[in-house]
Amino acid sequence: MNNKEKLRVLAAGGTNTGKTSVCLGLARKNIYTASSASGKMKVNTEEYSYNGKKYTLFDTPGYYNLLNASEDDQKTKEILLAGRADAILHVANARHIFRSLLMAIELIEFDLPVVMALNMTDEAEKFGNKLDIESLSEQLGIPIAPTIANIGDGVETLKKPISKRKKSLLTMRYNLSIEKAFDEIRETIEPEVTFTRGLGLFILNNDSMALNMLKIALTDKKIVELQSIISSLTGDISLMVMAARSKFIERVLSVSLKKEEITKIPLLEKIGTLSTHKVYGFIILGFVLAFLYFFIGRLGAEFIADFLDQTLFGGYINPFLTKLAGYIPSEFIQEALVGNYGMLTTGLGTALAIILPIIVTFFFAFSFLEDLGYMPRLSVLLNSAFKKMGLNGKAILPMILGFSCVTMATISTRVLEEKKERIITILMLVLVIPCSAKLSVIIAMLARVSLVSTLILVAILLLMMFATGYASSKLIPGEKSDFIMEIFPLRIPSLKAVLYKTYKRSMWFLDEALPFFIYGMFCLFLLDKIGTLKFLEDLFSPLVVNWLNLPPKFTDAYLLSFFRGEAGIIVLRDMAIPGHGYSGELLTPIQIVVSTLVIILSIPCLTTLLVIIKEYGLKFGLLLVALIMPLSLFIGVVVNFLLRLLPAGLF
Amino acid sequence: MxxxxxxxxxxxxxxxxxxxxxxxxxxxxxxxxxxxxxxxxxxxxxxxxxxxxxxxxxTETGREQAKNVIRRHRLAERLLTDVLKRTADETEETACEFEHFLAPEITEGICTLLGHPKTCPHGSVIPPGTCCIEARKTVESVVIPLTKLEPGESGKIAYITTQSHPRLHKLLSFGFAPGLTVSVHQKTPTFIIESDKTQLALEKEIAEDIFVWKKEESA
Structure with a gap:
C-alpha cells in the first residue's frame, strides 16, 4: 500500500463500550451533531488525518463473540473475513475486562495490527479493579491507551499507535488436534488465500460465511479437502477455543489486575440488596416512582414549565416577538412567525417553555438512577412480567427512555439482542408509551377529569401494552434472548457525571426535536392558510364528530401529532383547559379520555418514524403506519362507545 | 467365551x-x-x-459381578440423559456398550459427578457402589442444579448442561465456568448468583442448567 491510500481501520468491540464515541472523538466530531446517532445496524464510517496520512474508520455494531456470531456480529465478521481492514481498533470496556480480553485475543488472531482503546478504567477502579495497563499491553503484545471516550479523554493518543501498525506477537496455542488442523488448512488454502489463525477457526467451526468466501477463491477440490479436515476434527471447537483463551486470560489478569478493597457503604449495600427483593424491591420501586413524579411531574412540568410558559414567554418573550414581527411588512410572514400557528410563539415557545423543562428534569432523574446503579435492578424486578410479552428485563431500559422521548428510546432498542425483541419493543413504544412531553400535558388535562377516568385511561393503555406484547410475541418469528445481566453494587452518583449526561441528552433532544416543532407548526400554518386544514377537518368530520364524538378541530391535533405528538397534545390542551384561546365548547371528561387515548396510540412523531425507517426499512415503516393509524382511531371509537354506556357521573 | x-x-x-x-x-x-x-x-x-x-x-461372586454391570449400565443412562440430554430411548444402546468397559474408578467418578443417583432414568434402582456408601458416611457434597440451592448457600460449578451455544458462551464470558464457586443471592423474582467478582442476574431456566457441588456449611 502506498502513502496516498487511506488506511482502513476497523473499530470493533462489545455493545455499549463507547465505540462510536471513540470514532467520533478521533474524527473530532460531536456526538449529537453526527449522523450516527441512529442507524446502528449499519457500519458508519468516519475519517481523520494523522501525520499527512488519511484514515477511514469503520464503526461497527457491538458484538458478543465472532465465532458463534449473532445477526449483529456478522458485520464485523464480514469485514475481517473479506480482508477489508488494514488495522483494528479494539474498543474495550475495563468494567468487563474478562470479556474484553476474550475479544482482543479473537481479533489479534486475524494477524492485523490491533490497538486497544480501554474505556471506563476510572469506572472499574471505583469498583476496586485496578488494571496495570503497561503489563497488560506487554502480555497481549498490543498498544493499549486508556480512554474516557464520552468526554474525549485519551482518544488523541490512539492515533500514534494506530499509525505504527505493529502486529502482536502473541500466539494462542490450542490443543494439538486444532493445531494440526491449522497446518492442514494452511497447506490447502495457501497461496490463493492467506492463512490466519482467525480464519482457521472460522473454517473449523464450519462457518458458512467463511466457507462461501473461500468458494470464490478456491477450487472445488480444495473445498472438499477443507470439508474433510473439518469433519475429521472431533469435539466442540468453540468450547475448546474458549477454554484455552479463558485460561490464558486468567493468567494475564493474575498479573495485571489488582483487586483493591473499596470502601463499602452499608446503607447503600442494604438498599441494593433490598431493591431486587420480591416484596421490598417493589416498595423501593414505589418510592422511585414517587420521586420521579415529584421531580419531573411537579417540579419540571408544573413549577418550571409554568414559570417559563406564563411568566417568561407569555409575559415577556412572546409579546416582544409579536411587537418585533410587527415591523415585518408582510402580514403573511408575521402570521407565520407569531400567529395562531406561529413558528416562534407556538412552535419554539412550546418546545422551550413546556417541553424542555420536562426533558431536562427527566434526563437528570434518569442519569441519576443510572449512575446510582439502579437500572439493572429494575430489569431483575420486572423480568418475569416482560417475559410474558416475549421480552426480557433488558427491554425495561428502552421502555423507560420512551417516557422521555420515544425517538431516543427507539434508537436505544439496539441494546436488545434479538430482532424480534427489538420489534416488539418498538411496537409497544410507538403504540402505548407517551413521551414525557406528552405525558406532562396529559397530566394537566387529566386534572379536569375524575380519578376513575384517569384509571380507565391507564388501564386501557396497560391492556394495549400487554395485548401488543403478547400478540406480537406469538406472531413475530424468532427467539427470545436469554436474560443474563451483570449487577453492579449501588454507589453514590457523581454529580458531575449526572449533570454531564443530562446536558448531553437534552442537547440531543433539542437537536432532534426543535426543527420538527418549528417546521411542523409551519406546515400546519400553511395547511390552515390554503384552506386544506378546513378541508381535512371537513373530510374527517363524520368520523371525528359522529364516531368519536369530538369537535372537528380534533383533526388538527391528530394531524399535528403525526409530526410531533406533543404539539398535537398541546392543541388538545387548548381545547380542554380554559384560558388558551379556544373558541369552541371545552371538551367533556369522556372526550378528554377518548382524544388523549387516540393521540397516544397513533404514531408518536415523524422523527420516530424516520428512525424506524432508517433502521428497519421503508416497508416496515409504512406497514407500521398502515397498522397503527386505523388501529388508534378504531380503539378510540370502541372506547368512546363503551364509556358512553357507563353512568356519566363516573367521569 | x-x-x-x-x-x-x-x-x-x-x-x-x-x-x-x-x-x-x-x-x-x-x-x-x-x-x-x-x-x-x-x-x-x-x-x-x-x-x-x-x-x-x-452365587455371592455372581451377584457382586451382576451388581457392577447393572450399576455401570444405569449410571451410563443417567449420564447420557442428565448431562448429554438424550432421551431414555436413545441411551439404551450406548448404555449397553458402556456397561462392558467402564473401569471401576471411572464408574465411581461418574457416580460422584452425578451426585450418587439412586435410580436410573427408567426408575430402576442403581445398586450403590463403595463411593455412594462412603459419601453417605462423610456427607460429601453432591452435584445438584443451582436452583436447588437456597439463598445464602453456595456451591462449586461442576458442569453446565445447556444445549444452547450462545447461552453457554455468555456464561463463560462472564467468567462463570466450571470450578468457580458461586452463591445464590436470591431466587425470586429473578435468580441472582454471585461469585467473588461478579453478581449476575439470570433466568431460572438458565440456572437449572448450571450444576454445582453443594458446599456444606461448616458447623
Missing amino acids: HVNLIEEVLESIWVTEEKGSSNLAEIKKHSCAEVSDEVVEELLKNKLVTIDGDDLLF
Missing part, C-alpha cells in the same frame, strides 16, 4: 430377579443376548450361579 456375553446374561438374571423371578425361561425373555446352554454351563463353571430346578440363582 466372550466376557460381554456373560455380563449380558448376568444382567438379565438381575433384571428378572428384580421382577420377582429366577426362572430360566423368564431370564431368556429378558436377555438381549442368546442364553444358550453353553453360557449357562460357563456361568456354572465360573461359580457365578447355581441351578435349582428351573431357577438360576446367583
